[in-house]
Amino acid sequence: GVWSFTAPLSNDRAFYQYELSLYHYTNQKFQTLVSSDPYSVSLSENGVYSQFVNLADESLKPTDWDSHTIPVVAGIEDAIIYEGNIRDFSIRDESTTTANRGKYLAFTEQDSAPVMHLKSLVASGLTHFQILPANDIASVNENFSAQINLTSTVDELCAINTAAPVCGVESGSATLLSVFESYDPATTDAKLLTQAIEGLDGYNFGYDPKHFNAPDGNFASNTDGVSRILEMRSMNKALHDMGLRTSLDVVYNHTNTSGLYNNSVLDLVVPGYYYRRDLTTGGVMNATCCHDTETEHRMMDKLMLDSLVMWATEYKFDAFRFDIMGSHSKTSIVNALAAVKAVDADTYFYGEGWSRPNEGYEQAGQNEMAGTEIGTFNDRPRDTMLSASLFNDAASLNDQDIMRLGLSGTLADYQLQNKSGETELGKNFSQSSYAKDPADIINYVSKHDGATLWDKLQYGLATDMSVDDRVRAQNITITMPIMSQGIPFLQIGGDLIRSKSMDRNSYNNGDWYNLVDFTKNTNNWNVGLPIEFENGKTLADIADIINNPETTVNASHISFAGDVFNEFVSIRSSSKLFSLATAQDVYDRVGFHNTGAKQTKGLIVMSLDDGTGLTDLDTSNDAIVVVINGSSEEQSHTIATANGFELHSVQQNSVDTTVQGASFSQGTDEGTFTVPALTTAVFVKPQIGAQGSGLAAGVTRDAADEAPYGNTVIYLNDTNGFDDEDTFSYAGNGVYKLDTVLAAGEQSFTITSEDSIEVNLGFTDVSIGGNSVEVTNDNGSFVVNVDTEGSFTFILDASGEVPVLTISSVSLTVNCSALMDSTDAIPFAIAGDGELYVKGDHSGWVADEAYRLHYKGNNTYQAVAEFDGAMQFKLASSDGSWSTQLWAQAADSTAIDDTNLALGVTYSVSYEDAGTDNNKTTLAAGSYSFLLTLNEANPSKGSDVGTMIIQQCSE
Known part of the structure; x- marks a missing residue:
């Protein structure tokens, strides 16, 4: 329970502390300590003292607080969330009263530029504003007179930090803002001055809580x-x-500190109880960033639950976003939601469901929370969108499939025709879909941490792309979450091309790098070299980008981007088809076209059905088609049965005159959609009176598969001719397959029809797949040298203009005890604990000793373990960042192979960061060997560094 006592009313507003006589584990002493109250609802400056407060006191309520109307959404899937820092919202806005800049009260100034911007978004359909943590934190000195901010002078900074780079260099009376403005942004000057101010200013994202239940004083x-x-x-x-x-935004997974350190609270009151501690050393763990709490302990769990109920009841917060939610148990989050719903029935919970180290409880992670309608941030399509893959002619088609799955809500059981033309469930793609309900998904491309969308895109966009086209690429990317099933989540200012000058972690980088300009005069691009930037990049890389004049936008670009963003918010809000409430509705209504092996790169075509046979969710339209053209050319796509479409009325009157040129043309039992380059166009089929025919979700996916060679049978034609055993079978999607035995020696052959006329393929007529055995040319015939007689698989992919032939030697089984562990040190510089693991869904995405690859000598590594069923995996180091990753390459490129890896086939391996892409395979229950053979002892990153083969154990 929680201790309480009743005091005379005269104690109201009095400040107090606890005096505690106890034993503390850190110094192993009995002692008397003083502490503030962990349940404090009000505090003195910097949280030194707690304050007795009656939260029901009328003097603590704004006018009409108890009776004011709170907006509602029909269903949580209708939500559109805009995330912002209280300080960023107004700290540098000149239209906000000086005293209120960076404060709570800035939101009350009805005519300020920031508030007017919010109002314009609400008019389009924005529903939620999320603030970054606003409870009491430890990292900002709340004594305003002691803070050093942009309005402070050089002398004021140098009186505190004599090592600051401005001391003795700049005029003592100059404001720091004027100094920043004088700097050459191509230098590190702004970076060094920002670092000199860190910890002295009023800036921090706020992810370092001290008291969970009191608003932060820095914003008051x-x-x-x-x-x-x-x-x-x-x-x-x-x-x-x-x-x-x-x-x-709430942070219950850690506190700023623990033990006897300054700003420790929980660990002073009940030493050691509230924190997750190392079972060997007893020390408080810091897997999150700071001092990890342990909500598996009942009273820490109760503290979180009570706190959430308090924020919902006393401050009328309508939703909660959980930092590092996976550090809590699923049970804890589900129970907390029930408690908050008891006082606010339409609340919503969402959070970061990233996988965490296994601590013996079911985590509140992405997979675990699926089906609870507690949202998790969706990284599956995020990385492919941020990579600018859609705008890259050489990009993997797998990326477009992952984006399609994102548009359909990243549902585990959604059926999509993949890049090979095969229909498979979302959960079986290389970046596995995991949701069971649209409300499980938070779709986003940027949030407070990480680079802004504009900054991130610049790494992937072509150097010679014009600034106008870059803005169009930004518009496409930021609006994809708005067109997706699930809940869109946008970073404040993202609609205005917000930049942090390429900084990827601005949590403590002050007001210079974190500016949001609602006057739309600047997006804060190139105001100084970043303090922290993308992994694997250098300041030289960034200098190349910022020195490119095509990366600098002007006010008209910013205004244009903001207007286009508003249009898409309006389009989403106008139809329930963009916010379907059940997985079944998504399965029944959302379809994709331009899929499979013959698809056009850079083009995504999605349909939303509201025709007869379905509940009429949109009485204005029988169907909607969204065409996303990321290519540099106008694209047209024809869909069977499509008829009666026209460009959405919002886009007919769009600020973007280019999209006004998008068109629909009617054919016979089909319709063609034409969309300009770098444009997302939305077409509607108006409902005239009663509900009419729509556009079936499966009209493309379920269409009959036509073999490239029709009914013609093809054969492996060697020097002895051919017979029935040499017949290729048609596997679908343009692929022909033959399993056969080749004798030892030189084998020569062609691939022909029976008459060698209809089909006659020789070496010069095809390309050889990247994972094929060596094939040479002998006067047009294929030649393979076979060392010993064995089984081979021939795959002829005739879906493209040039057929691709892949010949694989197949060895299904192996003696798994034949290779002995080596006593030599592992020569490969592997991150983490220095070992490789088969990491994937079979291991909970963590390094498990059962799946470790043992070093066998001669640059060979082998894992032997039990496997059963479909799995996604990579060979990776033990660390949570998967710093060392190896994976099987695709047959036709150096990208990761996203097809089902076959048993007994040798695959070329890459050593690169594949992000959240994975290999996959399906194994019948049994023991298997994963054998990795590297070409060099300690390879450099790149493709073709070795080979991998999966085989079943024969003994």
Whole structure:
């Protein structure tokens, strides 16, 4: 339970501390300590003292607080969330009253540029505003007079930090803002000055909690006492009055510190109880970033639950976003949701469901939370969108499949025709879909941490792409989550091409790098070299990008991007078809076209059906088609049965005159959609009166498969001719297959029809697949040298203009005890603990000793373990970042192979970061060997570094 006592009313607003006599594990002493109250609802400056407060006191409520109207959404899938930092919202906005800049009360200024911007988004359909953590934190000194901010002078900074680069160099009376403005952005000057201010200013994202239940004083007009309560409530009421529901980012997985350190609270009151501790050393763990709490302990769990109920009840927050949610148990989050729903029935929970180290409980991770309608951030399509793959002619078609799955809500059981023309479930793709309900998914391309969308895209866009086209690419990418099933989530200013000057982790980088300009004069690009940048990149790489004049936007670009963003929010909000409430509705209504082996790169075509036979969700339209053209040319695509479509009325009147040129032309039992380059166009089939025919989700996916050579039978034609045993079977999707035995020696052959006229393929008529055995040319015939008689598989992919022939030697089984472990040190510089593991869904995505690859000598590694069923995996190091990754390459490229790896086939291996892409295979229950053979002892990153083969153990 929680201790409580009743005191006279005269103690109201009095400050207090606890005096505690106890034994503390850190110094192993009995001692007397003083502490603030872990359940504090109000505090003195910097949280030194707690304050007795009656939260029901009328003086702590803005006018009409108890009776004001809170906006509602019909279903949580209708939500569109905009995330922002309270400080970023207004700290540098000149239209906001000086005293309120960076404060709660900035949201109450109805005519300021930031508030007017929010109102314009609400008018288009924005539903939620999420604030970054706003409870009491430890990292910012709340004494405003002691802070060094952009308005401070050089002398004021140098009085505190004599090592700052401006000391003795710049005029002492100059403001730091003026100094920043004077710097050459191509230098490290802004970076070094920012680092000199870190910890002295009022800036921090706030992910370092000290007290969970009290608003942070740094955003209040008075840091001592109850102003924070009234003013946070005023902020929320102002947002509600604008038409926005409010969401609070909460951090219960760690605190700023523990033990006897300054800012420790929980660990002073009940030493050792609230934290996750190392079972060997007893030390507090810091797997999150800081000092990890342990909500598996009942009273820590209760503290979190009570805190959430308090924020919902006393401050009327309508939703909660959980930092590192996977550090909590699924049970804990589900129970907390039930408790909050008891006081606010339409609340919504969502959070970071990234996999965490196994601590013996079911995590609140992506896979575990699927089906709970508690949202998790969706990284599956995110990385492919951020890579600018859609705008790259050489990109993998697998990326487009992953984006399609994202548009359909990343549902595990959604059926999509993949790049090879095969229909498979979302969960079986290389980046496995995991959701069971659209509400499980938060779709995004940027949020507070990580590079902004604009900054990230510049790494992947072509150097010679014009700035106008870059803005169009930005518009396509940021609006893809808006067109997706699930809940769109946008970073504040992303709609205005926000930049942090390529900085990828600006949590403590102050107001210079974190500017959001709602006047649309600047997007904050190239204001100084970044403090922290993308892994694998250098300042020289970034200098090349920022020195490219095509990466600099002007005010008209920013205004254009903002207007286009608003149009897409309006389009989404106009039809329930973009926010389907059940997985079954998605299966029944969402279809994709331009799929399979013959698809056009850079073109995604999605249909949404609302025709007869389905519940009429959109009484204005019988169907919608979204065409996303990421290519540099106009594209047309024809869909069978499509008829009666026209460009959406919003786009007919769009600020983007290019999209106005998108068109639909009617054919016989089909229709063709034509869309300009770098454009997303939305077409509707208006419903005239009663519900009419729509556009079936499976019209393309379920169409009959036509073999490239029709009914013609093809054979492996060697020097002895051919017979029935040499017949290729048609496997579908343009692929022919033959399993046969080749005798030892030189084998020569062609691939022909019976008459050698209809089909007659020789060496010069095909390309050889990347994973094929060596094939040479002898006067047009294929030649393979076979060392010993054995089984071979011939795959002829005739789906493209040039057929691809892959010949694989097949050895299904192996003696798994034949190779002995080597006593030599592993020569490969592997990250983490220095070992490789078969890491995937079979191992919970972590390094498991059962799946470790043992070093066998001669650059050979082998894992022997039990496997059963479909699995996705890579060979990777033990660390959570998977810093060392090896994987099987595709047959026709150096990209990762996203097809089902076959048993007994040798695959070429790459040593690169494949992101969230994985290999996959399906194994019947049994023991298997994963054998990796490297070409060099310690290879450099790249393709073709070795080979991998999966075989079943014969003994």
